[in-house]
Amino acid sequence: MTSLGAIFRPQVAPERLRSVARAADEAGLDQLWLWEDCFFESGIATAAAALAWTERLRVGIGLLPVPLRNTALTAMETATLRRLFPGRFAVGLGHGVQEWMGQAGARVDSPVTLLREQLEAVRALLRGERVTVEGRYVRLDGVALDWPPAGDRKDGEWGAAVFAGARGPRSLRLSGEAADGTVLDANTAPEGIRRARRLIDEGRAAAGRGADRHEIVHYLSCATGPDAADRLRAERTREGHDPDAGPGVAGDAATVAAAVREVAAAGADTVVLQPTADEPDPEGFVRFAAEQVRPLLARPA
Template sequence: MVEHHQVGIVFGSLTPPEDLPAGAALAEELGFGELWFSEDCFFTGGMSGLTQLLSSTSRIPAGLGLASAMTRHPAVLAMELAGIARLYPGRTRATIGLGNRHWLEQMGLLPDRPLSTVVETVDVVRRLLAGDAVDTETRQHRFRDIRLSFPPAVPPELWVGAVNARALARAGAVADGVLLSVLSSPAYVRWATSLVAKGAREADRPRPRVTAFALAAIDDDAGRALDAVRDAVGFFVGAEAQTALVTRSPLAEEIARHLSADPDAAGGVRPADHWVRELAVTGDPGTVTARIDELLDAGADSVGLWLFPPQDLGEVMRRLAREIGRVH
């Protein structure tokens, strides 16, 4: 049986900024275990979003998922996180990763060695948050005797957002937690967490906590639940078709055949019902509960639900709290 702290709520690109405070407060009131803010370009900034989640709640941990290693200089990222962590000690998490390649290409910020850039950014941000002076050069950034004037007494947890094999193993070696993207099927979560554990073992440290994001809809009408997330699943399938999120799923060959027959579908597809069932959390309360159980049994420590339809966020959260015997 899943404990309440294993279910979180993801806010982000589909939530207007002015609705974040009420949504966060409701999620805490209903007993959900954690909050996440997903910074998607070009919707709502991650730092302002994370701050709104924390300022509107009193106990629940809140995380940024994720800050791109390229869109902010690590010294600026550390400075911003230090201020948030000083205001909300012990409740702040920040995930660092590469970010969406298309958005980085739009901004001319795609690095030559993405994984090295992420790992180096985590190291520098952690040192700065600890109060150390940093005087070094990484592959992407230069630091000349930089030290934070107000490092936090309780540094925020630094997580890594990882998708593919090498990144997952490195995350296991260096991160306080690992964030898995939407489209994380049980098969993918099992594979990903095994790599995180392998990286942790090789670094002689405990396996970090793993949270899997999931597109989710709950409705007595299973077809209506599928339709609520279908477009989002289709968008991410098109965007992630070449990554392990798709290639390590049971649908890999079928999706590859579909995309090869229709090259234009890489910008988004209309997924069949069984695709949505495999790559999202949808259905009636019993089915949603069982699906979350599958992700947890596969190795995730918690599941962050990105709820649909977004215009009914409060109602959907209340229904989850009322009907699924896992929160409140």
């Protein structure tokens, strides 16, 4: 069955996270994903809190913008959370929105180069390796984690993956080469997922990683409730899409489950329902995903 998650959007005040995470955990949702969008909320701080407040919920960050983050610190924080909550925490790295990176004084000339260097170094550090590298942006001198995550990553072990956020051809091929999985944002329609899978596989083949599992996580813009269609239209408009035909789904559980099946058939391994920025009931949204949509995915279409 397709793994199902939901997003706690950073437009929701951080003090609301506890009730949303607990609602997701109690309702049986598979995953809760968080964003480190500028200038809302920290990804690591919110992930640590969500993990501590829950018992079984898997928590992912999609994404940490690498221009804001020191490579060694990202590896240290990731390793700490993986040791504290084995198998429940996955991290995603992305090159960030360049306008925001400029506002923060962190913009770089080659975001793709920086993302590659950070992916390679962070994954090596999490494997317990001692890393010395003199890259264009990442420079490490004999760095090794004293407390790397216990054990090596096994194929299919969700919590050990390092994801990359990607959209363009270069970034998608890079993700196939240097990451364990890819996060595709809600602007990606089913045909875009199929295209992404092809480009990712090209990268995997070029790096000799064709036998490795590479998980695709797809964010599916979703609205439910009496004003669902209007809210989804407004969301599509904000993102520059056709308000009537852009990506996303609005409707009841059966309608949403059908949309989940469609993007899964296009190549998504995990589908994460992304509420609209003005979702009025975040706790209700995660319960809807877990209690109404998820059971339908276990049944034949």
